[in-house]
Amino acid sequence: MTAPRAPSPPEDLSARRRRRLGFLVFAVPTLLYLSLILLGATTSNIGISALREDPQHPLGFHLGGYQSVRADEFGTGSPIWLGQITRHGDSAVLPLSASGDLFAQLPTGPVSDLVFFESTLFHLAPLVPAEMLFALKWWLPSYLLFLGVPVLFRAISGQLRWGYLAAVVVAASPATAWWSGIPVNTMGFVAAGCALAVHGSRALSSRRWLVSACAFVVAGILLARTPTYYQPTAIVVGLPIVLATAVVILTDRSPLRARIAAIAAVTASGLAWTAALFWESRDAIAAGLSTVYPGLRQSGGQALDPGFVFGATNLGWLRFQTVGASSNQSEVTTSYLALAAAVIVVLLTGRLRGGARSRWVVLAVLVPTLFWAAWALVSWGEWSAAIPLINRVPANRAAMGVGYLAVVAFCITLSLYRGTTPGQRLVTGAASGVSVAALSVWGGISLLTSGLISELAPWMVALSAVVSGLVVFVLVYWPGRAWSMLAGGAAAVAVTITAQPLTLGLGDLRESPSAQQLLSWGETSRHDGTLWAADSAEMVSLMTATAVPSLSYRQQIGPNSERWELLDPTRAHESMWNRGGTHIEFDWADSGIDFEQPFADTVVVRASPCVVQERIAELRHVVSIRPLDASCLVAAGRLTWSGRTQYVYDVVPAPAP
Secondary structure, three states: OOOOOOOOHHHHHHHHHHHHHHHHHHHHHHHHHHHHHOOOEOOOOOHHHHHOOOOOOOOOOEEEOOOOHHHHHHHHHHHHHHHHHHHHOOOOOOOOOOOOOOOOOOOHHHHHHOOOOOHHHHHHOOOOOHHHHHHHHHHHHHHHHHHHHHHHHHHHHHHOOOHHHHHHHHHHHHHHHHHHOOOOOOOHHHHHHHHHHHHHHHHHOOOOHHHHHHHHHHHHHHHEEEEEEHHHHHHHHHHHHHHHHHHHHHOOOOOOHHHHHHHHHHHHHHHHHOOOHHHHHHHHHHHHHHHOOOOOOOOOOOOOOOOHHHHHOOOOHHOOOOOOOOOOHHHOOOOOOHHHHHHHHHHOOEEEEEEEHHHHHHHHHHHHHHHHHHHHOOOHHHHHHHOHHHHOOHHHHHHHHHHHHHEEEEEEEHHHEEOOOOOHHHHHHHEEEEEEEHHHHHHHHHHHHHOOOOOOOOOHHHHHHHHHHHHHHHHHHHOHHHHHHHHHHHHHHHHHHHOOOOOOOHHHHHHHHHHHHHHHHHHHHHOOOEEEEEEHHHHHHHHHHOOOEEEEEEEEEOOOOHHHHHOOOOOOHHHHHOOOOEEEEEEEOOOOOOEEEOOOOOEEEEEEEHHHHOOOOEEEEEEEEEOOOOOOEEEEEEEEEOOOEEEEEEOOOOOOO
């Protein structure tokens, strides 16, 4: 007869639960991430009508409305990634521009192969469908956000759930939805890198040398991406999270020598990877720093309309509203800065577990929050444009990013909050809710009266304030309850659930006959070393996505001045083309060559294809939205794109004299 098994000791059960929880923390986000990759699902706007062969009959699966304001995403960023996938990971040929791969987070050498590791996987394009590789890159920052933020919160307060709430609110914030995830691209990598830094610090104090070394190396790789995507957001959002992590490590209970060594190790790793990455891209960075914009741009603190700063809670109807002519949906969207008021109330009236250590962690996030809020609410004067690093952040970009810090500070504070009595929680919760509701009303009324969103009705402002105040009250009065946190997450999701599309696959950019034809022509041109040019932005996007080498490309970081001099020998129009983030467009004329700048981010070369070919000999193909009649052109076919006929011509060089 078998003797009954003795019950497991309590410590064994506790260790088993921790291991199971640790597995779920990693496994659940990973399974969701893999599912999205296998489906080829993204919230990209590449299915918008402008990027279809027939706007009325899109190919593929589409759900929800597309954002025409996100032209830099569906017209530039996403096509650049798709072009890299089409080339099986090889860099684009940019005849007029310095390489923009650094800020597109695409590899150009051995260091960036490691730092931009997901883009390195584009070399698998012959084996893996393009839509899967695109989804892999699209969702990686969100995946790291939902891994890193909860783990970082557990290191701060011992609780995962507040980290999950913070991740949900960050991912569902209006600026995330209307900026195609730009803030998450910064926060995801920063949060994961910081979580690894804390893990490495604790492994070091336990003398697990190999684990700590690996953690510091990988943390450095992740943190090296911080300045490579969108620098204003990286400065506003990324640096305070790194600072808070340093406070967490320095105030840990491990030996002081181990804590200092950990800070030194992760700092050295991050700086080494960043320096190596910048050195590898030094030529492109030099081109960018010498541009009129953004290289020479310096900004000071500015008193913006309060709606730009505190309006986030009122943006649940933005998908169906018209923004004033002076702005657009992206420019008015932010995150929830009003939550900073609740943090201040809790710090003044409540108690935090962990004593001084907890307050230092909260202040490491709250103080930068208040600084950047002041940068966007107060006119600092011309002298502020001389503050190093800070002057790289325009006030409107500070307003866009600072609310994310408020979200993080709010969730950290409540993860440490200790309400001693129901009465004390009632006072703190009520004061927090009222303060947040008041800022919500201020922001909403400002949006309405300033004309930014004139369709915002007073009842919408009132409802937004009531919901915001109630959610904050519930979270403060019942901190950590599953149902209260679900209510908070649901309220955040409700604001932006209609703002983004869902697309499966790549739609017309891959499946349409026009895309298939350009894929073939692009492969031939890459082999022959010939170039194309087009006179419509929609066709340029298709050519970029299908890896057609082209003069009409987005100049991401800066110009190749020597090549531009072929078109502009006297550099008389340098102020137009010596810019980063510039759309290079052509307007085909009968003769000559001239330049125009209809918008700050656009340079139009109005020229005869024959003249352009005489100056840039590799130009052998042009596409036009109207029939052309020039001595150097031979009709080569027609395409349909964006609902219009596109005329394709071969450019025949003039015979040598």
